[in-house]
Amino acid sequence: MNSIGRGWLFILLFGLVVILLFATRGCGANGDIAGSIEVGPSATTNPGLPYAGPAEPSLGPTQRSRTPERSETETAPDGPTDEPTRANGQPKNTVYVSGDQILPLSAGADDLDAYVGRRATARSVRVQSVVADEGFWIGTAGDRVWVQLIGPPPESPYHVERDDEVTFVGEVVAHGSGFAAEVGVNQEEGSRALTSQGAHIAVRKHDMTLTQR
Template sequence: MTDVHPEGLAVAHTRVRARPRLGAPLWLWAIISAVCSLVAVAAFVQWDPLGGAGTVADTDTSAASGLTAGGATLLPLERASGPGGDLSGFAGDTVTAEGVPVQSAPAAAGFWLGTAADERVWVQVLTQPGEAPFVAAGGDRVSFTGVMAAHTDAFAAQVLPGDAAASALLSRQRAHVEVARSDLEIVRS
């Protein structure tokens, strides 16, 4: 369209063309920045963005989960055991430990395996005549293959005399792990 100028000249309007943008739009840079931040955080806290919990890995829990009986993870006990911590349902099953922490070693013939006083399983060490006893201390990590064995209340009192709380826990569990001394190995202390 043209306008007539007062002097009678026709003036054509010139179109001003917008300068083309260079680079990506700002929203695209924001998305790229957010994805990079998420990847950095995921790498730092060991989180699986496709289904993980988003927390820093708990090394004690992950190590304790290396304790299995009949293919089922034993720790934490509340998921594995029956009412009151009853483990007798695993009697006869093969028990495998891979780098599981020793919670305490109150007796020469055995020790508690697990992460806490309420998250532990008794391991009875079976030795052959002339074989050196297995010496473990709290904090050691052990690996072995053994068998879950059912027991009576008398067994708990015999194994842990003088420790009423530990004996009561062992009685409630109604089963313990039996391992030959030759099948035990301290993997890290």
């Protein structure tokens, strides 16, 4: 074989080697998961994490997961699980003031007058008794808080009765020894308890939702 023929043969062999190298690298790239993200009900491949095995098969068009992504506001609370948060809402039949449960009374709760001036929130709390025109007890006979309605009536008037459920946002307000007589609560209706508590929850009428039974 002359020198020209050997030159062309060398060029052809070199070209084949280059083609084989590119083909090998291409196959390796197709098998690498870097940069791919597969989201499923139980596995997610993150490009920033090392590969930990194959992800489970993705769901079909009619089998997409309906679970919404968790937002930053839906993180689990650090405190008690029954404390009202943006994630789980306030439990029913409870009243909270500044993160403390005051109804039903919790072991660490202070007296109601310790929360004067702070916002109180109630959700689906049972009305224990209605003994005044503009006020009523919520809770139970042995564990109750006085609610005093204030302000103009709402567009849709309501009539509060015993065993109704109320949901509201109000404010803890201090009162003196003459408050019970002022609102029309006698001894049988709980005047002593009302006086000893030294505070009640004032709720504007349009800030309360009533569920009648």
